[in-house]
Every structure is written in structure tokens, then in C-alpha cells.
Amino acid sequence: MRVDNAKPNKDGLPSESEVARYLRNHPGFFLNNEDILAELKLAHASGKAVSLLERQVELLRERNMDMRTRLNNLLENAQNNDVIFQRSRELILALLEARRPEELNNILCRRLVADFEKIDYASLILFGDPSRMGSSQLRVVSPETAQENIGALLRGKAVCGVLRGEELSFLFGKHADHIGSAALVPVCPGTGQGVLAIASKDPQHFKSSMGTLFIDFIVEVLNRTLPRLMKGPYSAG
Structure with a gap:
């Protein structure tokens, strides 16, 4: 009442x-x-x-x-x-x-790790025909290989969080066991495709809720810089 x-x-x-x-x-x-x-x-x-x-x-x-x-x-x-x-x-x-794609890759990965807090590893991977890259040290894998290993992450937008072991192994090789969380951003220079992956030892650093404004901006620069540095096409087609 x-x-x-x-x-x-x-x-x-x-x-x-x-x-x-x-x-x-x-x-x-x-x-x-x-x-x-x-x-x-x-x-x-x-x-x-x-x-x-x-x-x-x-x-x-x-x-x-x-x-x-x-x-x-x-x-x-x-x-x-x-x-x-x-x-x-x-x-x-x-x-x-940068004057060569290898130089750009080295500058990118080295400075991401050295200058940005909680970024412990960085990896740039392009999708295309590895045989057409000659002696280049730039990492290029076939689109089929990328799809097989990280297909679930290739959504056309940034992905942040805790990744699976096989995904980390593909992206970061021998460093995979030391990674707690990671972020993956699509790279689309010209007609090619690829990914920029960054990782932290901290499992809580990269979360699905975090913004990717700055890394997206850096990728936009890659999309415009890489094509003029590449000696030949590296598209999936």
C-alpha cells in the first residue's frame, strides 16, 4: 500500500x-x-x-x-x-x-617498437606473388597463404584483441609466444593488399574497444608510399 x-x-x-x-x-x-x-x-x-x-x-x-x-x-x-x-x-x-620498400619496412617496424609505448613487436606483410619480389627482404606471401593462416582476421577493418596461436605465429614468427594482445590493420596500396600487425606483451593493451585512429593514419601513408617504392606489381591477381 x-x-x-x-x-x-x-x-x-x-x-x-x-x-x-x-x-x-x-x-x-x-x-x-x-x-x-x-x-x-x-x-x-x-x-x-x-x-x-x-x-x-x-x-x-x-x-x-x-x-x-x-x-x-x-x-x-x-x-x-x-x-x-x-x-x-x-x-x-x-x-x-624512404627510398626502397625494405627501408620503409625497417623504419616502420623499428620506430613503432622504439617510439610507441606498449608496442613490443611490429610486422608488415603484403599479399602477392613472392617470386616477383626478387631479392627483396620485404615479406610477401600469397593471398592463399594469408587466407589459410589469418583468414578470420581479414575483415577489411582493424582487429584488436587476443589472437590465436597460429595467427600470432604467422604474423610474428618466433616472437608469438611472448605476445599478449595484438592489433591488425589492413594495408591496401594500389591494387595490392596486406596487413600491418603490431603487438604487446600486455594481454590487456590491445582491446576490441580501443580506437585505431593513429595507426589507421599511418596505414594511409603506407597505402600512398609503397606503390612508388615497389619495383613491380604485387597484386593478388
């Missing part, structure tokens, strides 16, 4: 809801009645009664601490993003100066 607190009590005093409504409609009430404010007591979690003013100060302090924590998190994220932006810029400028 629902009790309507809006009805006056039997003793003729206003109900709690009426008092609350009055105070909401008259926020300056206690400014004109400071003696009442000083006499009010509230139950505290410790069991002690505290004044309304003390409780208000405590609430304000808690809210202030919460706001400071949120602000610090925002500032930390902004600083991290600024660092990532600067390092991405330096990496892209270095990629643009």
Missing part, C-alpha cells in the same frame, strides 16, 4: 515532501534562518551526528575530489594523445624519406 507523504500528518505538521518542496522553491531559506541551519543534525556513516554545514562541506569535498580525478584523467589522455601525435608525425616524415 502506497503512503502519500504529501498529506498533512495527524498532528497537523507538514509532510516531508511538503517541506522538501518548500525548501526547493525557497533556496534562500537558510540564509535568512541561520540559527536553524546551525542546529540541524544529520546521521553520518560513522554513527556520529554531524551538522548540515559539515555534511555539505564533506559532499563538496567529495565532489571536488571526483572532479579533480576526472580532470586529471582528461589531461593525462590529452598529453598521451599529444605524444602519440608527435611520434606519429616523426614516423610519417621518416617513411616519406
